[in-house]
Amino acid sequence: MRFPRLLRFVRNPWVQDVALVSPLLVGSLFALGVSISLQTDPTGPLLLLAGALPLVWRRRHPLVVAALTVGLDVSVPIVIDSTVFLGMTSFIALYTVGRHRAGRLVLLTGLATSTAYTVSGLIDQYDPAQPGSAVPPFITGFFFPFLGLGIGQFVRLRRELKERRQLEMRDEAIRGERRRIARELHDVVAHHLSVINALVGGARTVLPPEPTPAREALEAAEGSARQALAEMRQLLQVLRADTNDGPDAATGVGASGLPGLVEQSGNASLRVDGEPVPLPTAVDHAVYRVVQEALTNSRKHAPGARAGVRVAYLGKAVEVEVLDDGSPVKTVGGGSGFGLGGMAERVALCGGRLETGPRARGGFRVYALLPLENA
Incomplete structure (x- = not known):
């Protein structure tokens, strides 16, 4: 990596969110300036600015940002009767909810936003003289929110699977290292302990029976060597075990x-x-x-x-x-x-x-x- 600081800066979530929102903010500010200079209605650029600005906080407060953007998107055609399109900001906010939330919360968000979009579409587009005009609001109202949430859920699950694979690879590497250490302990330490035990036992057998303290010391040393060998074997079993009970589970x-x-x-x-x-x-x-x-x-x-x-x-x-x-x-x-x-x-x-x-x-x-x- 030639530019590690630059990469860390680019990967910062806050920087990425600002970079995502910047084109929308710049475009809305430019349109606002043009409308003011031409003395035209600035409602459209102001709505774009109001819909894009909350996206800066979409990762920290995804539900709040989604509620603000969706609420603004569904109320504009009814209250202001404007043709400005805020669907992109709502789609990004719904994607963020699916990306960073899971389970029942995502489903409830989808149902609430779908209902809001359907009701808004019916109020804006439904004509009693044409019953078929109610079909498009239903289709669009349910398809649009669940599409954004579904893409976010797909990306989240894919990320979790990748992290799980990485975790499994790390655990496998740890198990391999434990097996390698177990082989080293068995081939080196256990071998030398066995030799010490054999030498102490041999010295005890050839020692005359008279020096009692020396014989007792050799017997204690032989017993300690046997105990060390037994605990070494138990440690080898722990190192070779693939369970998650911890290193104290099999020491006996x-x-x-x-x-x-x-x-x-x-x-x-x-x-x-x-x-x-x-x-x-x-x-x-x-x-x-x-x-x-x-x-x-x-x-x-x-x-x-x-x-x-x-x-x-x-x-x-x-x-x-x-x-x-x-x-x-x-x-x-x-x-x-x-x-x-x-x-x-x-x-x-x-x-x-x-x-x-x-x-x-x-x-x-x-x-x-x-x-x-x-x-």
């Missing part, structure tokens, strides 16, 4: 997995208040991840501390609280800080509230309130 973690998570932690306890109920997928996943991240931070920053996990079902919300009694220990590098940020993002996506910080009597507190209605 939720409030039901909290007992196993707390037991695996080894230094935490779980308390459930209220009657457990099925949770929405996003909330269910967020509950698990909040507890998981809080326990991970507790083990990382306060080794040996005891942690208590409380989950309360409050009817319209679920409450999650994780407390530990440890003192923070400085770690090398200070941590990335991504854990609490990711936790806050998950809670915010569910419309909930997250509170984190040190406790007055020592230790750390993580509290999340997740509403069920917003989810």
Whole structure:
């Protein structure tokens, strides 16, 4: 594109409407000037000007503009007895209604304008001595409005179909990219996790039984590697899925997995208040991840501390609280800080509230309130 600013200017709807109306306005103003200079009746140019000017606002207020132009068009032959033709402005206004409105509103607009044109035609053209003179007003009155509305509806539907095709093409491209990422994860990350799991398991089998802490550390590392592999496979299923349930739908973690998570932690306890109920997928996943991240931070920053996990079902919300009694220990590098940020993002996506910080009597507190209605 050599002239992007010019193209954006030309494509502006306001500019297009002004460009459409400009010839009608210039013509009516020119005719008005001529009639004034020749001292003739200026009614015709004034009517053209009055009918063309509202078209500038046809996109913003299509129904109002259509009512003004059609009302002016049908009343001129009756009230003023003028031969000026305002059908072009009315046709443009009716086309705009069909282009930017849909459904019953377009049908009602067509019926109202058709009735108005038919009545106006009958008053202006009907001769009781010639019964056949009533036929043309009926035909013209019903054909003219529905033609403009129909062309507008056709253009609108064609545009919507084009946008739908573009949306489908975009969704297909997204699905293709997800499948490509899934292949990369399977071929690279999952492979290395499998190798780590195998190496840790092999080291554990050849290690003498005496150094218990080393053996326990290797067993924990092997279990973490197996869990990472399992979650990696679940993520691959999510990436390969073509459903719109969201990335949390197939991960397989939720409030039901909290007992196993707390037991695996080894230094935490779980308390459930209220009657457990099925949770929405996003909330269910967020509950698990909040507890998981809080326990991970507790083990990382306060080794040996005891942690208590409380989950309360409050009817319209679920409450999650994780407390530990440890003192923070400085770690090398200070941590990335991504854990609490990711936790806050998950809670915010569910419309909930997250509170984190040190406790007055020592230790750390993580509290999340997740509403069920917003989810």
